[in-house]
Amino acid sequence: MLAADLALAAGVALLGLGVEELDSGGPVRMALGAAAVFPLVLLRRRLPAATLVAAAAVGPFLPGTVLVTLPLGWSAGRRIVGAGRALAAFVLAFLASVGFGVLEQWSGMRPLLVVVFTTLMFLVTTVMPGLASRYWSQRRTLLQALQERNRQLLRERAMVAGQARLRERQRIAQDMHDSLGHQLALISVHTGALEVDPELTDRQREAVGVLRQASVSAMHELREAVGILRDGVEAPAPVEEAHPAARGVAGIAGIVEAARSAGTDVRLGTAGTPRPLAAACDHAAYRIVQEALTNAYKHAPGAAIAVELRYEDDSLVVEVANGPAPAAAAGAVVSGGQGLTGLRERARLVGGMVHAGATGDGGFRIAGVLPYGAEPAGAEDAADDFGQQERGLAGGPPMDWAAVDRELAVRGRSRAGGLALGCGIAVAAVVALLIVFAAMIALFIGSANNAMISRADYDRVRVGDSEQSVRDRLPDGDSFLTDGLDRKGPPRPGGSECLALMSVDDSDFGTDTVFRFCFKDGKLVDKQSYEAEH
Missing domain, CATH: 3.30.1450.10 (Beta-lactamase Inhibitory Protein; Chain:B, domain 1)
Structure with missing residues (x-):
């Protein structure tokens, strides 16, 4: 800042020397004019009104300081607080300029010409920069206030939306706990009692044990889901579970083994060198196998199932295929109809994809391709609970696109108004300059005719x-x-x-x-x- 002020003062002082040369000023007056420019420029930020009045007072005696009124008028218009104070400072500077100008030129010119010429010069070199600076400063302050208000509104909206989401998640969690929890508890109790029935064969008792273990695992998964819905964080694995269910590729062998124990012909194959996956991709692989096995149980009971994990160069391919059902399933098949849709959405959020379709032999095949990387794809256009897009900024509030459009519209109108006002100021400045030049020409011609x-x-x-x-x-x-x-x-x-x-x-x-x-x-x-x- 100091270096810029010094450079500005040096430039104004150099131009002032040229003005003094045109006015036939002596070396002493040139030195005084150059010396006066530096303190005026350096103090214009701290003392805008005082420096403006001082420059107007010394200008008639030191013509080399006439150009310093341009930066002084700009600083005064921007930094003087209050319209009344600014008006008083400019009026005082005008009176000082006119009064001392008439006093200095009293013997050589007619006072009326001095007043007219000084007034026009003051308008061009002081008032115009002051008005432009004050308008620009007020517009910038207003825009900053609007931006801060918009940020505050976005923060408040984010808080309200977060509270609404939390209440809705708590309601869903309560409904899941009350309905599914009760049913799963009944299944666990009845299968536990049936498992110790002495009339069951060993194979039947083993199948009932698998059902009881599945119900217990479902209870723990439900508890974790309810905890996530209520608190927004994943709950730790329960300590009372004898064999905690893994939620990644490592848990696929467990659910395959559980299916074999229930009497299903399931084969698990692995190709390639195993590589670690991001947590979201690891969990997605587990859910793909789990959902595919569930579909095979429901739609093709008794059919052989093949599960294959292929570690490719850039992605993991999870493929689950089952053959045609040996016989039609008894009774209606209960299906929510959202399993494959959920798998596709889960894979899309981690940058992968899921394909499902019938095979040539009448079976069904589900294949998922999941990248090894940890960067989620499509997060920037993921919709929140209210169907509105959020920006992928860590910790940032959701982007209110309607508010952005309104802000852009306001800025467009303000720019148009600012352009119109700026053009008006520029036209006024040009007109004032033309008047000054015309007055100077008329003054010179009149003086020449008299001389x-x-x-x-x-x-x-x-x-x-x-x-x-x-x-x-x-x-x-x-x-x-x-x-x-x-x-x-x-x-x-x-x-x-x-x-x-x-x-x-x-x-x-x-x-x-x-x-x-x-x-x-x-x-x-x-x-x-x-x-x-x-």
Whole structure:
């Protein structure tokens, strides 16, 4: 920040030296102007009003500081708190600029021209940057406030949505616990009692034991699912389970062995070098085999089942195929109709896919392809419980696309309004500059008409003519162009009053031809023609 301010001050000071050179300023005035620029620029952030008024006050005496009002006006418009204070600072700076300008130019120009010229310059170099800066600052502050409010609304919406999801999950968990828990408990109790029935054969008792173990495992799985629904985290494996059910590839052998114990012809095959999978992919492989075996039990009871795990270069292929059913299943088959849909969705969320279809021999085949990687695919467009999309940002609130659209619309309108206002300010600045240039041209032409004559006019005037007749034929010389020219030539006659005019026929750059007429006692007593430097 300091380096930028120093660079800005150096640039303004360098331009100010050029202004001083055009105004024929001496070395002392150039040094004072350059020295005044640096503290004004460096203090404009801490003291915006004071530096603005100070620059307006010293500007008429040090023309080299005229350009510093541009950054000072910008800082004052942006940093002065309160419209009343800003207006007071700009009005005070304007009065200082006009007052000291009239005071400094009182002897060389008409006060009205000084007031008009100073007012136009103040509008262009100070008021326009101040208005533009204040508008830009207020617009940025308003936009930041709107963005913060939008973020707060999104956070509040996320909290409300999270609470709603939690209540819905707790309701689902309670329903599952009350309905399925009761039924599974009854199954476990009855199969436990049936297992010790002395009238059962060993094979029947073994089958009943498999059913009881399945009901116990289902109870534990239900307990874990209920815990996840209630708390949002996976519950640890229950300690009372003698053989905890693995939820990954390692557990596939267990469910295959359980199916064999129940009398189903199931074969498990593995190809390739086993590789570790991400937790979600590992669990998906287990669920694919579990759902495929369940489908085979329901739709093709007694059919042989082949389970195969193939570790490919970039993915694990899980394939479960069963042959045609030896006989039609007795009774209606109870099916929820969502098993394969759930498998496809589970595989899609981990970047894989599931294919299911009939085989040529009348059987059925389910195959899943699961990547080894841990990055879930499609998470960025996964829908939440309310059917709205969420951004895949860790810990971030859900993206409210409607709010984003509204914000973009507001920004579009604000940009259009800002563009219109900016164009208005630019047009006003251009108009003001044109007025200033026109006033400067008019001032220069008027001053030139009051300050210049031709060589022929000079020659027609004779020493000894009356002062009144000479003044009637010559301009009055009331111009800043002739200020001090009467003192640059040869010595003036004692007690005389002189009129100095410039020649319209000058062709040399850097010097002016001056015609001086000196009067005493109502007559022209001397006239001189000489060269004077600018």
